[in-house]
Structures are given as structure tokens and as C-alpha cells.
Amino acid sequence: MKRLSHILPAIAVLASALAAAPAQAQNYPDKPVRVVVGMAPGGSNDTIARLISAELQERLKQPFIVENKPGANSTIATAEVARVKPDGYNLMLVISSHVTNTMLYPSLNYKLDDFKPISVIADTPFVLVANTKFAPNNVAEFVAYTKSRPERAIDFGTPGMGSTQHIAMELMDQVAGTKMNAVPYKGGAPAQADLLAGVIPVIFATPTQSLPFIQSGQLKALGVTSKERLPQLPDTPTFAESGVDGYEANVWFGIIAPAQTPDDTVKLLNKEIVDIVRNEPIKSKLAEMGLNPIGSSVREFQDLLDSEQKKWADVIKSANITLQ
Numbered sequence: 001m002k003r004l005s006h007i008l009p010a011i012a013v014l015a016s017a018l019a020a021a022p023a024q025a026q027n028y029p030d031k032p033v034r035v036v037v038g039m040a041p042g043g044s045n046d047t048i049a050r051l052i053s054a055e056l057q058e059r060l061k062q063p064f065i066v067e068n069k070p071g072a073n074s075t076i077a078t079a080e081v082a083r084v085k086p087d088g089y090n091l092m093l094v095i096s097s098h099v100t101n102t103m104l105y106p107s108l109n110y111k112l113d114d115f116k117p118i119s120v121i122a123d124t125p126f127v128l129v130a131n132t133k134f135a136p137n138n139v140a141e142f143v144a145y146t147k148s149r150p151e152r153a154i155d156f157g158t159p160g161m162g163s164t165q166h167i168a169m170e171l172m173d174q175v176a177g178t179k180m181n182a183v184p185y186k187g188g189a190p191a192q193a194d195l196l197a198g199v200i201p202v203i204f205a206t207p208t209q210s211l212p213f214i215q216s217g218q219l220k221a222l223g224v225t226s227k228e229r230l231p232q233l234p235d236t237p238t239f240a241e242s243g244v245d246g247y248e249a250n251v252w253f254g255i256i257a258p259a260q261t262p263d264d265t266v267k268l269l270n271k272e273i274v275d276i277v278r279n280e281p282i283k284s285k286l287a288e289m290g291l292n293p294i295g296s297s298v299r300e301f302q303d304l305l306d307s308e309q310k311k312w313a314d315v316i317k318s319a320n321i322t323l324q
Contacts, residue, residue, distance in 0.1 A: 028088055028264075028265050028268065029060055029062040029088065029089065030062070031062060031089065032062055032063040032064070032065055032089070033056070033060075033062060033063070033064045033065070033088070033089050033090075033091060034065055034067055034089060034090050034091065035049050035052075035053050035064055035065065035066050035067065035091045035092065035093060035255075036066075036067050036069055036077050036080070036081055036090070036091070036092040036093070037049045037066055037067070037068050037069070037077070037092075037093050038069055038070060038071070038073075038074025038075070038076070038077035038078060038092070038094070039068065039070050039074060039159060039186070039187040039188065039189075040068060040070040040186050040187035040189055040190060041068050041189070042187070042188075042189030043159065043187045043188035043189045043209060044124075044188060044206040044208040044209050044251075044253070044289075045093055045094075045095050045188075045253060046066070046068060046187075046189075047208055047289070048093065048121060048122065048208070048253050048286075048291075049066045049093040050066050051282065051285065051286075052093075052121060052255070052273065052276060052277075052282075053065070053066050055272075055276045055282060056269075056272060056273070056276070059272055059276075060272065070186045070187055071186065072105075072160070073097055073101060073104075073159070073160035073161060073162045073163050073323075074094070074095075074097060074098070074101070074160075075101050075105060075108060077092065078092065078094070078098065078101070078110060079108070079109055079110050081115075081256075081258060082109075082110040082114040082115065082258060084258060085258075086257065086258035086259065086260035086261040086262075087261070087262075087265075088257065088261050088262065088265035088266075088269070090257070090258065091118070091255055091256070091257050091269070092115075092255070092256050092257070093121075093253060093254070093255055094253075094254055094255075094256055095164055095251050095252065095253055095254075096164040096250075096251045096252055096308060097162065097163050097164045097167070098112075098254075098256070098305075099112065099305055099308040099309055099312065100162060100164065100167055100308075100312050100316065101162060103309075103312065103313060103316050104162040104316060104321055104322065104323045105162070105323050106322065112305060112309075113259060114258065114259050115256040115257065115258060115259055116256065116257050116258065116259050116260075116261050116266055116298075117254065117256055117298055117301035117302050117305060118254070118255040118256060118257055118266055118269050118270050118273065118298065118301070119254060119255055119269070119270050119273040119274055119277075119294075119295060119296050119297070119298070119301060120252055120253070120254040120294045120295070120296040120300065120301050120304060121253045121254060121255065121273065121277055121286075121293070121294060121295065122252070122253050122277065122286050122291040122292055122293050122294050123250050123251065123252035123253070123291070123292050123294060124206050124207055124208070124250060124251060124290055124291045124292060125207075125224050125225040125226035125230070125248075125249070125250045125251075126165065126168060126204040126205065126206060126224070126225045126249055126250070126251065127204070127205050127206070127207055127210050127214070127221050127223070127224050127225075127230075127233065127236070128142065128202065128204060128221070128222040128223045128224070128225070128239075129192075129195065129202065129203055129204070129205045129210045129213075129214065129219050129220070129221055129222070130142075130195075130201055130202045130219065130220050130221075130222055131195055131196070131198050131200075131201050131202070131219065131220075132217070132218070132219065132220055133198060134201040134202060134220075136222060137220065137222065138222050138223060138237065138242060139222050139223035139237065139239055139242035139243070139244060140242045140243050141222075142202070142222050142223075143176050143177075143178055143242075143243070143244065146178040146179065146180065147177065147178065150179065153179050153180050153181040154178075154180045154181065154201060154202065155180075155181050155183050155200045155201060155202075156169050156180040156181060156182055156183060156200070156202055156203065156204075157183045157185060157191035157192075157194060157195055157200040157202070157203040158182050158183065158184055158185065158191060158203070158204070159184075159185055159186070159187050159188045159190075159191055160184045160185065160186065160187070161182065161184045161321075161323055162321065162323050163184075164249075164251045165188070165203065165204040165205075165251075166182050166184070166321075167249075167312060167315060167316065167319075167321075168204055168225065168249035169182060169204060170182075170315055170316075170318075170319040170321065171247065171249060171315050172239075172244070172247060172249075173319070174315065174318055174319070175244060175245075175246055175247045176244045176247065183200055188203075188205060188206070188209050189209070191203050192205060192209060192210065192213070192219075195219065196213065196218060196219065202222075204225070204249075206251060206290065206291075207230060207232060207233070207289065207290020207291070208289040208290055208291060211232055211233075211289070211290055214233070221233055221236040222236075223236060223237055223238065223239050223241075223242050224236055224237075224238055224239070225238075225239055225247065225248060225249040225250065226238060226248065226250065227240070227248060229241075230290060232290050252294075252304065253291075254296075254301055254304075255269070255273060257269075266298060267298075270297065270298055273295060274295035274296070274297075275295075276295070277293045277294065277295035278293065278295045
């Protein structure tokens with residue numbers, strides 16, 4: 001009986017904890033949720049984060065607050081999210097560079113396994129966008145132009161060294177035989193601002209970012225990096241149509257959380273995000289932005305992360321890119 005008297009309190013504590021766990025999951029969220037974006041306001045990832053956060057706020061009756069923390073190609077913000085309490089109140093919108101960063105920065109204090117994928121929201125190709133005063137008017141002319149002046153590489157604006165656009169530019173150099181100079185910015189919006197001002201001649205931009213400026217005639221589209229032409233830019237050829245065979249690149253957008261975030265919380269967030277993305281009005285809004293709405297399962301997101309690691313490893317190794 002004496003031994004039992006010692007065991008019973010421990011059993012009571014364990015039973016209490018087990019009873020509290022479902023209640024905690026059922027009450028989520030009961031306070032504001034932070035959604036971190038590792039780039040400056042105004043870019044595609046910021047726009048998507050705010051669109052999805054507003055819908056989650058409406059459905060789950062708590063504020064979903066987007067917080068921009070630009071710097072070092074999102075690695076500063078990502079490292080912070082990796083260290084926070086994994087309770088579902090700190091999420092992050094990431095893009096394809098979430099994978100390549102782990103290959104580029106040898107001193108990173110986090111790894112992919114430090115996060116739990118929730119859902120891929122959408123993906124999209126890039127548009128090769130130029131200042132209207134830049135001489136080439138299509139990809140074929142652009143490739144010929146860069147090769148005609150090997151003594152001076154074309155400045156190519158990117159949202160940061162090691163960004164998805166930077167890696168896609170390196171892949172273009174390898175496939176098309178061009179040689180360009182990557183000019184890093186703290187996000188896609190600042191890079192496009194300098195493109196509009198004529199400071200740099202060309203960038204890779206998402207349709208979300210560039211379509212309004214292309215349609216207004218402030219910028220011109222030279223080509224798209226998808227297999228097929230974009231419905232929003234029917235007169236802009238693909239890279240393959242322009243003679244750059246084998247070139248394809250895109251960017252995806254997804255929501256992640258710290259690795260130890262409760263499975264019930266991840267399941268709830270996945271369910272809501274998938275429903276948001278696959279139905280109106282968000283489905284149409286994403287399409288209007290030039291995005292392909294997805295709304296993946298957690299497993300599908302993990303499979304994508306695994307395949308992306310394989311795809312970009314050779315490109316990064318061949319380009320000999322290492323960042324600090």
C-alpha cells in the first residue's frame with residue numbers, strides 16, 4: 001500500500017496532462033498568431049502571407065499578424081522561428097529558397113528537420129522582366145546580347161544572394177551559356193523598384209510582382225520559365241520556345257512551423273489552409289496573381305522538400321556558391 005501511495009500521485013499527474021492535451025488543441029488558437037515573412041513588404045511572399053493570414057483570422061477568430069523580418073535571404077527570420085516555442089503561435093511563410101539556403105550557408109544554426117511542413121499554398125514560374133530601355137525584347141535576343149559582351153557581365157537583380165531567383169539565374173547561365181552578375185537586394189520589391197528606375201536592366205520576377213507593371217507598359221516581359229505560356233501573358237514565349245532547351249524554374253510558397261508543433265495544431269492549420277486555397281474567392285485571387293493554387297497535404301509538402309534538395313544540389317555545386 002505504501003508503494004501504491006507513491007505511484008498514485010504520478011498517475012494522477014499523467015492523467016491530468018493527457019486530459020489537458022486535447023483540450024489545448026481544441027482551444028487553438030486562443031491568442032494572436034504570428035506569421036513571419038523573411039523578406040521586405042511588397043513582394044510576392046508578403047502578399048500571399050497577408051492574403052492567407054486574413055482568411056485564417058476570419059475562420060479561426062484570432063488575429064494572424066504578418067511580421068516582416070528581411071535579411072540574409074530569410075535565414076535570420078528562419079533561425080528565429082526555429083528557436084521559438086513550438087505551440088502553433090509562430091508560423092512562417094517560406095519559398096523555395098528555404099531548401100537551398102541549407103545548402104548555401106555552411107554556418108546556419110538550423111536545418112530543414114527543425115521545421116514541420118503545413119501546406120504548400122501555390123507555385124508559379126518566373127518572368128524574365130526588363131526595363132523598357134533595355135535593348136533585348138525576348139529571351140533569344142537576351143542570350144545573344146549577353147554573349148556579345150563577355151567582358152562585362154549583365155547586372156541581374158535578385159531578392160538576395162542565394163535566393164530562388166539567384167539560383168534560377170545560375171541555372172540559366174549553365175543551360176544557356178550566359179554569364180551574369182547577381183546584384184542582391186533585401187527582397188523582390190526593392191529589386192523591382194531599381195529595375196523600374198533603370199538602375200539594373202533585368203530581374204526574374206513572379207507574375208504576382210510584375211504583371212501590373214508589364215500590363216501598364218512600365219516593364220517588358222522577355223520570357224517565362226514554365227513549360228507552357230502563362231495565360232496572363234499569352235504573347236510571352238517560354239524559354240524552350242526561345243531556344244533555351246531544358247530550362248525550367250519556378251518558386252513555391254508554403255507555411256511551416258517549428259518541428260515540435262503539436263500534430264493536432266498542424267492538422268487544423270492544414271485543413272483550413274487547403275480549404276482556403278482550393279475554394280473561392282482565394283482560388284481565383286491566386287490565379288489572377290499568376291499563381292497556381294495548390295493547397296497540399298503535409299506529406300505532399302514533405303515530398304516536395306525532398307525533391308527540391310535533389311534538384312538544386314547540382315546547380316549550386318556547379319556554380320560553386322557558398323554564402324556566409
